[in-house]
Amino acid sequence: xxxxxxxxxxxxDKSISHRAxxxxxxxxxxxxxxxxxxxxxxxxxxxxxxxxxLKFERRSPSGNGLRExxxxxxxxGLDGLHRSDAPLFAGNSGTTIRLLSGLVAGHxxxxxxDGDDSLRTRPMARVLRHxxxxxxxxxxxxxxxxxxFEIEGNLLKGKDFDLDVASxxxxxxxxxxxxxxxxxxxxxxxxxxxxxxxxxFKHINVPFEQPSENEIVVTRLExxxxxxxxxxxxxxxxxxxxMVAAACLPGSEILLNNVVVxxxxxxxxSVLQEMGADIEVTNQRERSGELIADILVRGDRTLxxxxxxxxxxxxxIDEIPIIAIAAAMSHGTLTLKxxxxxRVKESDRLSAIVGNLRACGVTVTESxxxxxxxxxxxxxxxxxxxSYDDHRMAMSGVVAGLLAEQIVRVDNESCIAVSYPDxxxxxxxxxxx
Ligand code: S3P
Numbered sequence: 001x002x003x004x005x006x007x008x009x010x011x012x013d014k015s016i017s018h019r020a021x022x023x024x025x026x027x028x029x030x031x032x033x034x035x036x037x038x039x040x041x042x043x044x045x046x047x048x049x050x051x052x053x054l055k056f057e058r059r060s061p062s063g064n065g066l067r068e069x070x071x072x073x074x075x076x077g078l079d080g081l082h083r084s085d086a087p088l089f090a091g092n093s094g095t096t097i098r099l100l101s102g103l104v105a106g107h108x109x110x111x112x113x114d115g116d117d118s119l120r121t122r123p124m125a126r127v128l129r130h131x132x133x134x135x136x137x138x139x140x141x142x143x144x145x146x147x148x149f150e151i152e153g154n155l156l157k158g159k160d161f162d163l164d165v166a167s168x169x170x171x172x173x174x175x176x177x178x179x180x181x182x183x184x185x186x187x188x189x190x191x192x193x194x195x196x197x198x199x200x201f202k203h204i205n206v207p208f209e210q211p212s213e214n215e216i217v218v219t220r221l222e223x224x225x226x227x228x229x230x231x232x233x234x235x236x237x238x239x240x241x242x243m244v245a246a247a248c249l250p251g252s253e254i255l256l257n258n259v260v261v262x263x264x265x266x267x268x269x270s271v272l273q274e275m276g277a278d279i280e281v282t283n284q285r286e287r288s289g290e291l292i293a294d295i296l297v298r299g300d301r302t303l304x305x306x307x308x309x310x311x312x313x314x315x316x317i318d319e320i321p322i323i324a325i326a327a328a329m330s331h332g333t334l335t336l337k338x339x340x341x342x343r344v345k346e347s348d349r350l351s352a353i354v355g356n357l358r359a360c361g362v363t364v365t366e367s368x369x370x371x372x373x374x375x376x377x378x379x380x381x382x383x384x385x386x387s388y389d390d391h392r393m394a395m396s397g398v399v400a401g402l403l404a405e406q407i408v409r410v411d412n413e414s415c416i417a418v419s420y421p422d423x424x425x426x427x428x429x430x431x432x433x
Contacts, residue, residue, distance in 0.1 A: 002402065004246040005254065006255075006430050007255045009234050009258055012035040013233055016037075017042045017045075018099065020230040021036075025049065028227070029226075030075075032228075033232065034069070035234075044090050045090075045093065051086060052100075057071070057072040058071055058072075059072060078221065082109070084111060088113050091119070092391075092418045094122055094346075099172050101131060105135075106180025107153035107180075108155075122147075126165055130177075131177055134177055136152065137151070137154065156181035158220075162190075164190060166193050175201075180221070181220060182220065192314060199262070203288050230288045232288070233260040234292075236319075240319045241427070242256060242297070242427070244325055247279065248403050250299050253298050254296070255294055259294070261284065263315065267308070267316025268316050275304055275327075303330035305333045313338060313341075317342070322392070324357065328357055328373055328379050329377065329378060332375055340368060346388075346389075347389070350366060352390065360382070360408060361381070362379060363376070380406060381404025382408075385397030385408050385411065389415045391417070391419045394410050395416055398416075399427075
């Protein structure tokens with residue numbers, strides 16, 4: 001049987017990379033971003049920002065290679081952003097389309113947003129209705145609630161929002177509009193989410209208040225912030241695939257370096273630990289306002305049961321597909337509840353997981369807002385794995401294939417580039433036969 005061995009730093013965190021690029025628009029001058037994610041999603045953010053007036057230059061290491069690649073982002077300042085005649089095409093990226101909607105809402109010009117077939121099926125009203133309430137004019141071009149849509153920005157009015165969805169994207173979009181609005185804008189979330197926005201605001205000196213744990217207040221940014229430098233840590237959502245593979249393959253021992261362990265993102269670590277996996281979080285420290293650590297995983301334990309519900313789902317919202325693979329390999333039960341939000345991600349991930357695991361011989365029961373997986377210590381395989389063009393479903397299928405008794409053929413591996421273009425080659429490099 002194969003195992004995973006060695007040390008790896010997965011690429012830069014996607015959520016933090018989007019924010020570093022987009023928040024550069026709040027400054028005037030040249031920001032520096034080290035360790036930027038190579039994900040196609042982040043390229044979508046950069047492409048859209050370029051259409052609004054920002055410039056990007058990549059400087060690669062020279063000489064002895066000790067220097068990391070840096071992206072120089074030149075921003076004209078919020079009041080220097082200009083109209084794009086062509087639609088902003090966000091590709092597959094929900095973060096791009098939602099955050100940039102908040103950014104342009106304060107500008108008195110029209111912007112059309114569009115995305116790929118998957119993004120066109122994802123709900124946008126959760127952001128756009130709030131931007132309308134602040135004074136932006138939103139017109140859906142085909143179907144209410146979905147891209148393509150047009151935003152005509154305006155002088156916005158600050159407002160109080162008590163969100164009914166625990167979404168960092170919605171929160172951040174409203175805050176970006178609030179930084180351009182008259183008066184105060186207050187966003188309260190129903191539960192904790194990843195707090196990359198607050199951490200980066202603090203790091204780059206965007207003024208804000210935090211009256212309570214899940215609440216942020218901003219007012220108009222009267223002056224551009226000073227150009228900033230951000231060091232992006234390794235993406236825990238990408239590292240998660242290696243954590244699960246190593247935890248499930250006896251004889252494995254891997255070290256994942258410089259991984260972001262933001263408390264709003266670290267569910268995969270605690271869930272694997274609760275299942276009994278041998279995972280150590282070491283060398284915890286701070287980088288650009290984010291908590292990072294090195295993660296050591298050994299594949300020397302049998303995994304057991306765990307449950308995940310709405311009280312902690314947000315911290316692992318993107319990792320459920322790969323956690324499901326660990327559950328299938330366990331000798332226990334994974335009970336997932338309150339997870340209807342997974343139906344509106346890059347694919348309907350609840351039914352995608354259930355369908356694929358069943359095809360691979362795993363016992364799964366689906367409910368409206370979750371599933372129960374009964375692990376029998378292995379995955380039979382011998383089936384085609386449907387990715388639904390969803391990068392995290394495709395990567396989960398690749399890991400399922402590594403663990404299964406028979407071949408698992410993933411129908412589309414090219415969509416993996418949406419978050420992790422070199423995933424397959426990195427996995428191959430770590431795999432010992
Ligand atoms: C993200 C927030 C999450 C997550 C997405 C990235 C972000 O979405 O699923 O991949 O960068 O803010 P929601 O905020 O919609 O839960």
